[in-house]
Amino acid sequence: ETGVTQTPRHLVMGMTNKKSLKCEQHLGHNAMYWYKQSAKKPLELMFVYNFKEQTENNSVPSRFSPECPNSSHLFLHLHTLQPEDSALYLCASSTNMGGIHSPLHFGNGTRLTVT
Amino acid sequence: DAKTTQPPSMDCAEGRAANLPCNHSTISGNEYVYWYRQIHSQGPQYIIHGLKNNETNEMASLIITEDRKSSTLILPHATLRDTAVYYCIVSLGYGNKLVFGAGTILRVKS
Numbered sequence: 111e112t113g114v115t116q117t118p119r120h121l122v123m124g125m126t127n128k129k130s131l132k133c134e135q136h137l138g139h140n141a142m143y144w145y146k147q148s149a150k151k152p153l154e155l156m157f158v159y160n161f162k163e164q165t166e167n168n169s170v171p172s173r174f175s176p177e178c179p180n181s182s183h184l185f186l187h188l189h190t191l192q193p194e195d196s197a198l199y200l201c202a203s204s205t206n207m208g209g210i211h212s213p214l215h216f217g218n219g220t221r222l223t224v225t
Numbered sequence: 226d227a228k229t230t231q232p233p234s235m236d237c238a239e240g241r242a243a244n245l246p247c248n249h250s251t252i253s254g255n256e257y258v259y260w261y262r263q264i265h266s267q268g269p270q271y272i273i274h275g276l277k278n279n280e281t282n283e284m285a286s287l288i289i290t291e292d293r294k295s296s297t298l299i300l301p302h303a304t305l306r307d308t309a310v311y312y313c314i315v316s317l318g319y320g321n322k323l324v325f326g327a328g329t330i331l332r333v334k335s
Contacts, residue, residue: 114268153269153325166322200268213259214323216268 113137116201116217124225125191131220133184133201141211142184144176145200147219153200159184160206191224198222229313234330237307243300245329247313250294256317258289260298262309263328269312272298303333 114135123129135142144156158166159178173195175187184201198219205212230248237243249258259274273280273287275296280287286299300307312328 152327155322155324158322202268213271213274214261214269215271218266218268 114201114203114215114217116199116220118220119218120221120223122223122225123188123191125193127191128187128189130188131186131199131201131222133186133217135182135184135201135203135215137203137215139203139205139212139215140181141204141206142178142181143202143204143214144174144184144186145202145216147198147200148194149197157186188222191222193224196222196224229315229326231311231313231326231329233327234332236332236334237300237303239305239333239335240302243303243307243331243333245298245300245311245313245331246295247298248295249313249315252293252315256315258287258293258296259314259316259323260285260287261312261314261323261325262307262331263312264306264309269325272311303331305333305335307331308333 117132140161142159145153146156147153155168156170157176162178173190177185198221200216200219202214202216204214257274257276260272261269262272263269272284273282275287275289289296310328310330312325314323316323
């Protein structure tokens with residue numbers, strides 16, 4: 111148990127579906143992140159939220175829509191995805207102390223397959 | 226952020242020390258060296274980080290050369306459960322924009 115819980119662990123969706131990934135952290139952190147890990151590629155940072163405000167959008171297509179209702183919860187809403195969006199989506203959290211961040215704590219990810 | 230260079234893979238015998246090297250020759254004075262690992266089917270796990278001095282915790286030791294252009298992560302007594310991809314990352318720590326590379330695949334063998 112990492113303190114960062116992601117659901118579902120596995121998701122298969124068609125290109126016309128709408129689904130959401132959920133992340134919850136129980137560590138009292140105030141920053142949350144979405145990373146994407148495609149096969150044979152390094153992790154790619156997608157979004158960063160500090161104190162519920164989005165501070166980083168790493169040129170992510172609009173078919174991925176993040177939502178951070180509070181410091182403990184993070185969602186990634188998915189719609190009209192492409193097969194190349196199939197990947198492991200990882201959530202992470204940290205404590206932002208005046209700009210200096212504690213090390214990241216990651217969840218175990220959601221394995222997404224787009225058919 | 227400075228880039229890092231790591232060997233693509235390494236083998237280590239169970240019970241022996243695993244020494245994982247990392248080159249970061251363009252590191253700037255206020256950048257930290259972080260190590261994470263990713264066991265198959267899990268998210269990355271933080272191991273250790275340092276700025277100038279050598280660091281040790283319950284998981285590993287981090288040795289940083291005096292010129293800070295390279296470092297070594299040491300797992301003192303590797304077990305089969307240490308088989309994972311190990312990532313060496315250099316970052317300011319501000320904004321925590323960690324950039325992950327390909328890492329080193331460490332295989333611990335019995």
